[in-house]
Amino acid sequence: MSIKSIAAKVFAKHIRNKINKWASNPEATQKKVFKELLEKAKNTQFGLDHHFTEINSYKEFASKVPVRDYEELKMYVDKMVAGEENILWPGKPLYYAKTSGTTSGAKYIPLTKESMPTHINAARNAILCYIAETGKSKFVDGKMIFLQGSPELTDKNGVKLGRLSGIVAHFVPSYLQKNRLPSLKTNCIEDWETKVDAIVGETKEEDMTVISGIPSWVQMYFEKLQQTTGKKVGDLFKNFDLFIYGGVNYEPYRAKFENLIGRKVDSIELYPASEGFFAFQDKQGDKGMLLQLDSGIFYEFIKSEEFFQDNPIRLTIGEVEVGVNYVMIVSTTAGLWGYNLGDTVQFTSVKPYKLIVSGRIKHFISAFGEHVIAKEVEQAMQEATSKTSSRITEFTVAPQITPDGQELPYHEWFIEFEKEPEDLQKFSEILDRSMQDQNSYYLDLIDGKILQQLKIKKIPENGFQQYMKSIGKLGGQNKLPRLSNDRKIAEILEKL
Known part of the structure; x- marks a missing residue:
């Protein structure tokens, strides 16, 4: 066992203990986050417009800060993108994560010096929790691939702009850089089919131990590997034992993946978004993902069936129930306030708080009143x-x-x-x-x-x-x- 592998086990135990502390005190943890958010942003334009200095309780916050989606928050974001400071959060953002919008076209989601580390730490902690639970750490010595967008960034009035996965690529810890694939040159290829072919060329002879990405696109990579080499992925990468994914439910893909790989591998589900890294699977036998209550994000929840009513009831973490479909609302250290992500979630546990993503509030079928999610x-x-x-x-x-x-x-x-x-x-x-x-x-x-x-x-x-x-x-x-x-x-x- 290498020094890196041994160190990973020690660090994993330390991080697991820290997580257990805040996870066992959910309401106190969220109250602390709530107060820190308001204090930090009280002198921003948004804080002044919504009288943050007068807010002394969550009830007052809910009365002064309405639930908004991106289109409704856009007037503030546009000022930031134009170069103004102290709009939604003190100073200027570090980055804008560019995503596909709906009625507004492209969306520019701010990432700040306070919010950026939470994305990195949550992804790291997901792997460390896996090590702490299973004792498996040998994979840290092998090669890891993260199928993601191009890390090339552009400038938007003094702030770097790019895809979230490309931005995150600039924050890969130094101790993982030597293990990480594909190369920067390949990662910068914009055409996806060309990029996958190049990734296959770079990885087919390597000792891949961890593979990460959205299942539908990892599936395409696996199929290309099999077509190119004539081998099952598991035979090609004999030490490949961990698949990390997010974005969509893995279960519909699982049977095909196991056929492409030729055997079962462990997996970790993540819940990342441009707006924040919200949850990750911290135990192998549990499909629920641990909600990140200590990551500068204050959570609210509205029952999906009530969401489109006038003045639906907004709930905090101590008021949610297992098995109910909720729209998740967040306020964050990136300056998003009462922000409707558009995601629906269901809690699988409240001790600790774990959830699954059940769908999108705008992606449903109810042409006849069936409310299918x-x-x-x-x-x-x-x-x-x-x-x-x-x-x-x-x-x-x-x-x-x-x-x-x-x-x-x-x-x-x-x-x-x-x-x-x-x-x-x-x-x-x-x-x-x-x-x-x-x-x-x-x-x-x-x-x-x-x-x-x-x-x-x-x-x-x-x-x-x-x-x-x-x-x-x-x-x-x-x-x-x-x-x-x-x-x-x-x-x-x-x-x-």
């Missing part, structure tokens, strides 16, 4: 693939409101199979039964003959890659929506 379709897919020994590459779901003839409406599942089930009708029935078991509204619509059983549209090989490429979102941190409440995606997929 991503977690439900992903669980249904997992059940169907496991019970039929099939494997999928990707899928998405949309409502068919006006079918031909006298047919009842239905949910249409667009699925690209890597291995088709022997009986597609049985597969479809398992999917539909799972949806009925999980969602009582959907069950009532089926029983009431408002909807018929779901239908499957098979997508040809690489069809979803073609779709993502056609909209300029192939690779990087881009993700395919699991659900749409319209047929904009479906209409393109129908033509493949």
Whole structure:
């Protein structure tokens, strides 16, 4: 065992103990974060506009600071991007993370000297918790790859601008630099397909021990490796034992990954975003991710079913319940205040606070009042693939409101199979039964003959890659929506 491996175990135990301290005192930890945020930002334009100096309780904060999404906060962000200081947070940001927007086009999410370390530390701590739990640390001596966006940055009125994953690449600890792949030159390639080919060329002869990225794009890397070498990924990288991922649920991909690898490997789920690093999986047997309560982020939660009502009730950490779907709201050391991420979460535990990402508040199907969320379709897919020994590459779901003839409406599942089930009708029935078991509204619509059983549209090989490429979102941190409440995606997929 190397010195680095031994040191990693010692450090991992130290970090695990620190995490346990704040995780066992959640409400006190959040109150401390709340007070520090208000004190730090009281003299910013936002703090003055919202009378931070008069706020002495959370109740007063909620009355003075409304819940906003990016579009509603944009008037402040625009001033920052124009070069003004002390707008949402003291001084100027260190970076802007550029992401795809909705009605506002590109979004510029500020990263500050206070918020940036929390992104780095959370990613590090996820790995250290894994070491502390399993005792496995040999992987630190091998090569690690992080599939990410280009680290090249541009300047925006004196502030560096780039993709979050590219910004984070500049903060990889020095002790990992020698182990890290791909090279800077390769990482800077913008075209995703060209980049993946270059990464395959650089890594196929290396001792890869840790691989990280969004599952859909890591899958593409694995497929290219197999095509190039003719070997399973696990045979090519004999010491590859840890997959780190975030962005989408891994479970629909798990069967295909294990087939590509040739064996099972440990995995760690992360919940990072440009707005903050919110949670990570700290135990292998637990799918819930530990909410980062001590990372300069103050959390609020609104029940999803109430979110679009006038003045919905805002809850703090001590008021949430297990199994309820919440929209997560954050205030952060990057200067986001009462900020609606657009994500929905469900708590799996409150001692300590652990959650799963259940979907997006704007990504759902409720064309008939069924309120279907991503977690439900992903669980249904997992059940169907496991019970039929099939494997999928990707899928998405949309409502068919006006079918031909006298047919009842239905949910249409667009699925690209890597291995088709022997009986597609049985597969479809398992999917539909799972949806009925999980969602009582959907069950009532089926029983009431408002909807018929779901239908499957098979997508040809690489069809979803073609779709993502056609909209300029192939690779990087881009993700395919699991659900749409319209047929904009479906209409393109129908033509493949």
